[in-house]
Amino acid sequence: MEATMQSKQQPQAKQFKTIPILVSLLLAGFIGMFSETALNVALSDLMTVLNITPTTAQWLTTAYLLTLGILVPISGLLLQWFTTRQLFVAALSFSIAGTFIAAMAPNFEFLLMARIVQAMGTALLLPLMFNTILVIIPPEKRGAAMGLIGLVIMVAPAIGPTIAGLLISNLSWHWIFWLSLPFLVIALICGILFMQNVSEVTKPKIDVLSIVLSSFGFGGIVYGFSSAGEESGWSSPKVIIAIAIGVIALVLFAIRQLTMKQPMINLRAFKFPMFTVGVLMIFICMMVILSSMLILPMYLQQGQGYSAFKAGLLLLPGGIINGLMSPLMGRLFDKYGPKWLVIPGLVVVAVSLWFFSSITATSTVIFVIVLHSALMIGISMIMMPAQTNGINQLPLEYYPDGTAIMNTLQQVAGAIGTALAVSIMTSGTKNYMKTVTDAADPSNVLAAFTHGVQNAFIFGMIMAVIGLIVAFFLKRVVIQHKSQAPMH
Template identity: 35%
Template sequence: MKEKKYLITVVVMMVAAFISALNNVLLNNALPSIMDEFQIASFATTQWLTTSYMLTAGVLIPASAFFITRFKSRNVFLTALMLFNIGTILAYFSTSFSFLLVSRIIQACGASVLSPLLMNIMITVFDREDRGKAMGMYGFIIMFAPSIGPTISGVLIDFFNWRALFLMILPFSLICLIVGFFKVDSLLPVDIHKKMDYLSVVLSGAGLSAILLGVNQFSNANSNLLISIGIIVVGLILVGLFIKRQFSIGNPLLDLSIYKFPMYALSSILLALLAMLMYSTMVTIPYFLQKVQLQSVSISGLVMLPPSVASVIAMPICGRWFDKYGIKPMAYSGFSIILITTLALSQLTMTTSLLWIVLVLIVRNVGTAMIMMPIQAYGLNQLPDKLNPSGTATNSTIQQVFGAVGTSVVTIAMTSISSRQEISLQGQGQLAEKALLVAIDYSQYIFVGIAIVALVIAYFLKSKSMYKAPVLEV
């Protein structure tokens, strides 16, 4: 770290980012309880509590590059955390579903800025040669929250109710706000002449939200396929107009000149493929355990816990390996591990042991950790410092969009294959379970192909490549 005095600023922001990441996953287990309390008939309606959070982030993450560049990082942090606290308090006192939905959107307005801000702080206070270690620490925080979130929420809901989820995180969030007010410093350069291009905000927000909404609809069996495709097409058109505008105006919302750096562009492609590979497993394994092996929700959660912990432990270690060995061996090793474990998961049976699944997922998550933060550190190392806010915002958007794409791809594949298998397996026992098993196994081959493509692209990476500022001759 460049200056030890920055330590308290980094720690406070890391804790705040952890709280916001934890908040993002806590509510998943609470949706049935919320349905009962507010007497909501449709689960799809209740899911808007998570969908709205995702869509709000889709609007604000691209704009975070502007906020981080235009305003002091301290003020951005305090404003974002204040919004998050207001949303949390309102959510706790919600008296209707609509009130709770608005509260979640307010929460998301603050939370969506905290993660890109922390990443920019980390890559500023650490030298380029140590960014792997910095991103490993960042990954530890971001991955630790989802690994313990389901367990914490399950206990709180069983012993109290869904409101306890908001009450639990509020004291920690308020402490971060108070400490941040007195102790957090502004560490990033400020461009007071940068102006907000509101048309770009509308185009990026509406476009990304439409893509995420359309992709999300594919996961809903009751959705109209043509309408979902239409929403995605509209979203792609709006994003295309957004991209065109960024290159045609002098003060872009998101500086897409980052893609003039070839190694950053390659890192973005690999990050997108990795996001699809990660989120596909999050869907298929719990579905296999609950719908094929008929395990309980709690057993399913316990199976996913050790792999999550393994990835959390591996993140800082892999960050140091990246600093020492460079990106190429990390990418080769990581994607090879993912490829082998994906093939292993394509051989699941009705009697596959839980221990075997846990071990495969642990190995797979270590492979993921070898790529996830190192590839982002590598990409940002290709950029001049002034482009870091655009680079981090783009990385966050890529993960969100392509994670949703990966989820929908595997859902569509499983639904389609399962329907055909039910016809061919007519007359056999456990018809639905066997059809789902075949669908889950076959769907893995899609991601085998994605892992192979990633390995091919990784060949073109330059292991120790790093941006060097031009030397001015005097």
Template identity: 45%
Template structure:
């Protein structure tokens, strides 16, 4: 196997995977900013359009756990072509979709391709690079995974301001076609094939378990649903039930589709927990800062994206550097250094005010992303390095699956903390000002219906008068709501700060490891190391 590694031309293989991964992640992040324009163009509700994001996440989350089976069953090249081909077909369908239903179908096909592609990339990198070069290799992988989300929102904001949302897919399409054609020639078979038996009950339990959890957490983050929604409770309950059945099945069956015994390796388990915490904390910035920038500071989506762009680009540039440092000094002190910066900047972000300046926000976010550039890939690589080669596919699938669940849980939890604390603070301020409850109810109805236009003073006063609301009280309530929003954002960032403190403490226990060796019996009385 080592001789095969030496003979491989790694450059073309790496380039194929990075191109395909970049396009897949770019497509995933492009739509967030474009959803309002797409909602208007397709004439659908906000709940309906959100399925373009939720559906993508569900299909992606369902496919990742079974990716280990696919990687064992099919050759690297065939799996790459199938995954990239699916993504290309899905992109084309999205670009020409006449309505929402066809557009959603295209997104789900895209997600199927991406759900296979991302774990495949991790396995190929771990296979073709020796352990002393894995940090640098995973750093290159991190470059594609970070650079795409950096440019996605900004590019999307500019496109939807000047062109149709379809242009987003027309931008992605030639890139994915190029990746498919180039990869068809450059990709080589690098993984060992076996003949794993398809565990159909395991796939069903996995699909319903992870799908139920991801959907439930995603729906809980929706302000119109929340944790008390019957649909959220049913989804989470079903998810937990089928996940327990999946765990029972995988521990019982001889050839599981997702090997849970990866958790008997202590460093893999520790780094997986740390990365889940980091994922939840990272989502605090991704979710809460756009709310602050657009709702409180009044920035356009494009201007918000531009403020976040330098930090994301710096994180992408630093990812290969962090990988090279990992090869020299290991993950512990990189993680401690990165988490110390992340903890401090997250704490600073919990002290925002309505007067916080643009430059202060830019500096804080950029420094925060600098700290995070030393975290994800080095910590994940430290854990994966402990696994024997036969468990690489299972470890990668498990790690990515749990990060998906952590992202969905982190989003739902932080949004809930933000909205509940903001609502409570706003209610307290209004009560302290002794504003009549009838005016509060009428004012909330006007806000929800979009009938208030503060930029047109005459119409603003006329609308208030028709609803029997004192204009002075209305101005107070507007200011209270702004202050309550800031309070809620700060409270959510306080929680995220404690998350990063927990991860920082755990980082001190990360240590260097080498792949575990196992004795595999080939003949009676004879054993070899694997």
């Protein structure tokens, strides 16, 4: 059975025009990630121009994450209902429409709507990209291919803030989107010309209740945690109710998936221990990276008084190093497996965050660049090896489910990580202010903010240590595509 499965798979893999397909996917993915992070640097500028509060501005990120949290779980189902070409064209069409609306946006409401439309494109594109690569690349070369994705996905967020800072200081925030638009159109044309249908359309039955439970579950948790970063914090009824609804809906969703013959997301993927460990590693890693990526630029701008452009420049070396390391890590993973990359990677991340927890207003530029670069090297050693090793253990028919689970939990981890970091930073700042006599003194305000930021980095370090404990359970997966599960 195994021999026939593999003999079926091999000639099929050779028929694909791998390079043009990869170029189309990676170009679209790069621009999606670029506009996602470029806007973060523009938030303080947008608050002034659009006359909105920080809490309102945060919704530009929250609405994006919320849309991803609701749509990505359904992607496994969409991959089985529509062809690769149809989904690619749909994803790019949403991205182009959203980017165009954002570039033209006269006010906050239009910009928020544009972010939701953009997120619909990203929600379709991310799982499609991973699933397509899993189908067209043979397992023994998969580490290098995932390393290439890592290069693209990590360089975009690295250069996003720098380019955004440059555009804001010379033109306006609208140009972040005008710059992205031609590249998205080129990616769409490449896709129309070269994209091939790689997955089988099986059109499984659509279970409306599963979609509703998944939307309330993931949506409730993302919304609840994102809202916790607002002024009212964790005690707000809105936060408590949203998280409670999310947890209840997710429990019901999980029960329903495990009792259905044709589940929307096949949670039996968690039967495979290395997939479960991989998911845990990705979850922890996304919490660490997104929380520190939010806190660090904020401190560089507000605590050390740098402009958006200079803060972006300081973070550029680390992001580029991370991107360049990804293909190298991919090759090392193909050769040596995950354990010898992930464990040292987590040690590097934990140590970097421990040093970051001593950051002050007088910390030097070199201190920030060296530590941020070390943090990024550590992240590149963890993300791709853990992800690829986990997916490799799944049988072929579980690929859409595995990619849907990993991509969904990345969005949820991002929302949880940033919310926890912001609330830890805020409470640390408030607690410090209670101990000072003159609350209006600027030096006390800065010291309180610094104290809050240091606490947020300690939280990141604790998460990395938890990840390190989990990493000791990692084992290299030997790929054997047996028919271990009923076909979708």
